[in-house]
């Protein structure tokens with residue numbers, strides 16, 4: 001596993017979010033949905049003020065195109081995984097979190113296909129209790145515009161999930177017994193995407209603490225805290241790994257195990273003085289892959305018109321320019337790939353190492369804070385408190 005710790009975080013607090021005083025009586029994370037009995041739409045509540053599921057869960061060859069509204073996704077293997085991203089070009093996660101659709105690396109799931117060149121690095125870690133992915137991307141290839149990023153998870157402010165009605169499966173949990181055709185539902189999952197970085201974790205419900213390991217209440221702490229990883233620029237690898245501590249739990253310098261509680265959204269977080277900095281859990285048996293192999297199905301797919309992809313190709317795929325350490329330039333370059341203002345904010349904040357750097361985005365009165373935590377690469381984010 002070359003490179004050093006590359007995660008930094010950029011945090012985004014959205015002050016204008018109006019949270020409905022509503023919580024589902026039949027929350028998504030409680031629904032047990034065997035793969036063989038997926039309904040057209042898994043959401044059942046019709047009275048949610050936030051609206052209703054915008055896509056569908058039955059996905060097949062007729063829904064497999066770049067307009068797909070499939071909201072059933074998979075994290076199977078490094079060459080067979082999906083991300084949640086917007087259905088329409090140049091959208092922010094904050095504006096579309098309830099409506100994201102599945103974008104997959106491979107054909108066969110009835111979804112949109114991730115265009116080749118979108119993902120610029122990835123590390124997949126399979127642990128006893130979950131599968132984690134983390135990496136960098138040209139987010140404009142997946143219809144993501146602006147500076148906003150956010151958390152997508154099986155909770156959501158009203159229990160319906162983000163996207164509402166999103167379902168996640170894998171053939172890589174122990175219960176599949178190595179049979180790629182046996183899909184197991186992950187009831188607890190969380191993904192973060194934005195600032196040209198992504199991460200996600202899907203938890204095995206049959207293991208001791210799926211809710212804690214895939215906790216979705218740390219939405220303001222981004223990838224570094226929710227899915228700690230070592231992702232080297234320009235690399236694509238799959239590893240085994242140990243379980244991390246549940247999100248928010250840490251062993252302090254005093255040797256005591258403590259839990260950090262993210263404050264209410266109205267309360268500022270002093271990112272320079274968080275009580276701990278996560279250390280990625282040990283990994284082993286890492287196997288490198290070629291992106292051209294992973295994204296072979298995406299070779300024929302081009303990003304949709306209406307996205308700011310022009311600058312992306314040129315500075316894409318931050319290369320590990322010849323050194324073991326992560327040059328600040330790599331972080332900056334990676335962050336600049338969309339050409340979006342927010343991405344640059346992340347890059348400069350990360351590169352400067354000077355702590356929080358507030359800037360204001362155009363949407364929703366959100367304030368983005370670039371924070372340097374050690375070396376850098378995955379600028380990150382979060383948005384809406386997802387209880």
Ligand SMILES: *[C@@H]1O[C@H](CO)[C@@H](O)[C@H](O)[C@H]1NC(C)=O
Pocket residue numbers: 040056057058059060061062063
């Ligand atoms: C394919 O998926 C669509 C959308 O969910 C659904 O309406 C259709 O019935 C499915 N077709 C088959 C043959 O299952």
Ligand SMILES: *[C@@H]1O[C@H](CO)[C@@H](O)[C@H](O)[C@H]1NC(C)=O
Pocket residue numbers: 077079080180
């Ligand atoms: C199962 O999927 C993995 C990952 O995509 C692949 O490497 C493996 O060959 C597949 N196994 C079979 C039996 O097809």
Ligand SMILES: *[C@@H]1O[C@H](CO)[C@@H](O)[C@H](O)[C@H]1NC(C)=O
Pocket residue numbers: 090145146306307308
């Ligand atoms: C994307 O959206 C931003 C903000 O609305 C806008 O300034 C920009 O021109 C859009 N880009 C494209 C390619 O439409």
